[in-house]
Amino acid sequence: MTQSRAVALTRELIRCPSVTPADAGALDVVEKALKGSGFETHRIVFSEPGAADVDNLFAKIGMGAPHLSFAGHTDVVPPGDASRWRFDPFSAEVSDGRIYGRGASDMKGAVAAFVAAALRYVDRHGAPKGTLSLLITGDEEGVSINGTVKLLEWARKRGERFDHCIVGEPSNVSTLGDMIKIGRRGSLNGRIRVIGKQGHVAYPQRAENPAPIIARIVAALSGHELDKGTTHFERSNLEFSTIDIGNRAVNVIPGEARAEFNVRFNDVWTHDSLKERILKVIKQAAPGANVEVEFPPSNAVSFITKPSHFTELVVEAVRQVTGLTPELSTTGGTSDARFIVNYCPVLEFGLTNETIHAVDENARIADIDGLCAVYERVIERYFEQ
Numbered sequence: 001m002t003q004s005r006a007v008a009l010t011r012e013l014i015r016c017p018s019v020t021p022a023d024a025g026a027l028d029v030v031e032k033a034l035k036g037s038g039f040e041t042h043r044i045v046f047s048e049p050g051a052a053d054v055d056n057l058f059a060k061i062g063m064g065a066p067h068l069s070f071a072g073h074t075d076v077v078p079p080g081d082a083s084r085w086r087f088d089p090f091s092a093e094v095s096d097g098r099i100y101g102r103g104a105s106d107m108k109g110a111v112a113a114f115v116a117a118a119l120r121y122v123d124r125h126g127a128p129k130g131t132l133s134l135l136i137t138g139d140e141e142g143v144s145i146n147g148t149v150k151l152l153e154w155a156r157k158r159g160e161r162f163d164h165c166i167v168g169e170p171s172n173v174s175t176l177g178d179m180i181k182i183g184r185r186g187s188l189n190g191r192i193r194v195i196g197k198q199g200h201v202a203y204p205q206r207a208e209n210p211a212p213i214i215a216r217i218v219a220a221l222s223g224h225e226l227d228k229g230t231t232h233f234e235r236s237n238l239e240f241s242t243i244d245i246g247n248r249a250v251n252v253i254p255g256e257a258r259a260e261f262n263v264r265f266n267d268v269w270t271h272d273s274l275k276e277r278i279l280k281v282i283k284q285a286a287p288g289a290n291v292e293v294e295f296p297p298s299n300a301v302s303f304i305t306k307p308s309h310f311t312e313l314v315v316e317a318v319r320q321v322t323g324l325t326p327e328l329s330t331t332g333g334t335s336d337a338r339f340i341v342n343y344c345p346v347l348e349f350g351l352t353n354e355t356i357h358a359v360d361e362n363a364r365i366a367d368i369d370g371l372c373a374v375y376e377r378v379i380e381r382y383f384e385q
């Protein structure tokens with residue numbers, strides 16, 4: 001069987017059991033391939049008290065602007081019970097045109113595809129007029145504190161100025177080319193505590209019941225329209241996950257009531273403006289009541305890369321290779337793109353996400369080669385400008 005460089009690299013990477021925070025030789029595979037074609041490479045180990053040290057890789061070729069970067073991770077989630085897998089999760093077995101193994105689609109296949117595309121570009125055109133770089137971390141699936149955040153800061157201190165970035169997360173739903181992620185909703189949790197006054201149900205004038213108050217607050221927040229959605233986002237949504245009083249005595253008016261909620265919000269809001277609105281709605285629903293509201297810290301802000309020349313360039317490359325026009329979407333959970341957006345416009349395009357984090361994770365060989373072709377087309381067009 002002849003296999004492309006992208007496929008060979010994918011299999012080599014899967015054979016490194018790099019369950020976060022272990023590297024198991026995965027970054028060596030990437031570094032060796034890039035170094036051989038003239039990339040300057042840096043390995044940076046970050047540490048933090050109480051967390052495992054994590055190895056990271058920064059590689060670049062060319063200099064100055066424009067600077068296109070690819071961001072990815074070589075760490076993977078644990079395979080779970082390996083006996084439930086069709087093949088050993090770190091053997092990179094090929095069957096029915098697919099490579100099986102942990103990380104095949106999240107996201108060793110995409111890292112391999114980008115490396116192969118970059119090497120092919122350099123073989124054909126030499127170093128770009130500008131900078132082509134790779135930010136590869138071993139700390140994405142874990143706590144994400146010794147990875148992309150620190151790597152970006154390290155690169156900035158060295159004088160790197162990123163103009164655009166592609167993250168190789170598996171963005172497609174079922175077919176290569178069906179979806180590009182251009183942003184994500186933010187997330188905010190809240191805890192409400194209504195303090196009343198406990199007493200006998202027969203003497204309500206001596207007590208203050210928090211139950212009807214919390215009911216009014218829950219109804220008001222649940223029914224409150226935060227916004228009507230924006231061009232690229234669904235409407236923001238608040239959901240209560242629990243309401244607790246926990247009083248089992250039928251003759252007792254409870255002393256306090258609690259409730260918790262989560263908001264998934266779009267680009268209309270910041271954490272601060274959202275908190276302000278929530279407090280206002282609570283105040284209107286329960287004027288004069290003794291209510292405490294707490295918002296646990298969150299770094300999940302909402303972000304969007306507005307459709308631009310860059311997004312159009314990627315859409316066009318996807319269209320040329322796959323024949324599909326990808327949907328520009330803001331759905332799904334969080335990724336390292338939320339950190340990169342503080343440096344430059346970022347979008348996510350990788351393999352399909354059908355089997356990620358699951359038993360028998362796999363990637364179609366045709367998709368890995370197709371993704372490599374898309375990336376190469378993007379690099380070519382980007383440095384043609």
Ligand SMILES: [Zn+2]
Pocket residue numbers: 073106107140169170
């Ligand atoms: Zn991932």
